[in-house]
Amino acid sequence: MATTPNAVTPTEFTATPRSLLRRWTGADEIAHLITLIAAATLLLIAVLLVYQLWILSAEARTKFGWSFFVTKTWDPVAGDFGALPFIYGTLVTSAVALLIAVPLGVGAAIFLAELATPKLSSSLTFVSDLLAAVPSVIYGLLGVFLLVPVMRTTIQPALKKTLGFLPLFQGPSYGIGFLTAGIVLAIMIVPFVLSVSREVLLAVPRDQREAALALGATKWESTWKVVVPAARIGIFGSVFLALARALGETMAVTMVIGNNPKVAASLFSPGYSIASVLANEFSEATGNLYLSALIELGLVLFLLTFVLNGLARLLILVTTARGSGVLPT
């Protein structure tokens, strides 16, 4: 037996892995280097972006200082610029969008992951992924030609009649404004929430469901008390991804928000967002101060995204320390 090739193999095996290992260690280093470069490039791009925005906004920063954040005027002719209406509009439309899109997206994800047949689930997911690929200008056009008339003639008067005592739902119905922009944004970000949430829910181990069912839980109890909490962090992740998209969305918002730099309590009021004003005014901005104020708005949007993302991570940290999140984002 010792002379058969079979017996030789083990010695070769012990030799081969060692040389392979040595070779693979080299490959490891190369792979390490390549991925490091990729990661460093991303960081570099972010740093360069902030650096450029910082440098180019110097004129506006020195002229307006911190008051830029609280000034309501935006007057290109007089050279008087403030970011408040744009920050407000960006936050309000994103909040409205999340309020609508999160329950809708997570609800749909639970249905698709837990209750629907696999065939139905995958075909609906396909449709949702298609929606995510539609260019935003299409959503804007649909908003202008379909949603805006319905908002003006039906939805806004109905809201005024039922909830009109709230300052949120008062004032004339133009059909465009914060609410309409929020709804269009919601439609745009639902696919993100749905798609990611469904994947995370599906990734929750089968054992956990079975354990819950074995303990006498109903299907719904197992879903709501075991699966969803386990997937919580991933679902949060999907919401932040959606939020990032909502904050930076340009075209669709511009077409339905009314483009009027106003800070108004009513969701029916026309408003303005940071991304919209950049898209609208950048190409025709002539004066240096004007341009630098627009660039500072870009910086503010970056800061806003940064702060919201930081808060989101903090939220995850707090809830994870307390809870039983098993899946990383």
Added chain:
Amino acid sequence: MRIVKVLTVLAVLLAVATFAAAEGPVLLNAAGATFPYPIYSKWFDLYHTAHSNVQINYQSIGSGGGIRQLLDKTVDFGASDGPMNDEQLKQATVPILHFPTVLGAAIPAYNVPGVQGELNFTPEALSGIFLGTVTKWNDPSITSANPGVKLPGDDIVVVHRSDGSGTSYIWTDYLSKVNPAWQSKVGKGTSVNWPVGLGGKGNEGVSALVQQTPGALGYVELIYAIQNHMPYGKVKNSSGVFVKADLASVSAAAAAAAKFIPDDFRVSITNPEGKAAYPIASFTWLLIPSKFTDSAKRDVVKDFLKWALTDGQNYAEGLSYAKLPKEVVAKEMKAIAQIQ
């Protein structure tokens, strides 16, 4: 005799060769206003067909971008819907010349429930509406100009452009001239701090909002209105005549203003005198440096300008642009000599 013949042929060949050598490829880059882009691209294309060695690239990135790129010298010449101001001209290393090329105009478009046909607008009504002091369709300043039209008591919803644009520049320039309150409170510009109203993106955004919103009044570039068969109102000019905007009345506005045009052509022709003149019109300009280091480029630019101001003008009306009146063309032809 034969020798003479041969020599003649040789001489001709030589001349042709030198000529051809002088006509090396010339590549010019330009950038600026989006409003005249259709006619400019037509002109550059036709000019290239006639002079195959000349290629002019035009990027319609907006007037602001055009001016900036010209000052940064990343383009050979620029284009703008509003003239450069003194501060911008000071930043240029060589003096910049303005050449009007075609004319544009802005028209009032509206959607008043129950009203068909053309409405008349006085300067007082238009400026009052955009200032927010005239808020109802049955305001006396509107009804007095429209005898026989039954105007409802609906609120006026003002619609303006949200994107910076030459059309807004013309509109606000006009309002500044006819209303001192507008001049002091808002002023003129491609983007201004609008006292009231909703912003629509582009001509299409404004017209969509106007068509959808009962009681809306907005302003739209004349070409867009013509091409989309939009109904629009007449505006009272400084001679007291209600004039409907069309290519003839816009050219008439330029002709009426021709004798007041300064040598640098930086002039606003809104609210001019003249019975036939439509009051809300403006030139659009090519911005040409007065000195070129490259003589081949200089010669091409001069030749192109001469062609665009004469033969080129014939293509304007086909694309719904109003032509330059001949008084202005004559003045510009003289100014071309300033390019060195």
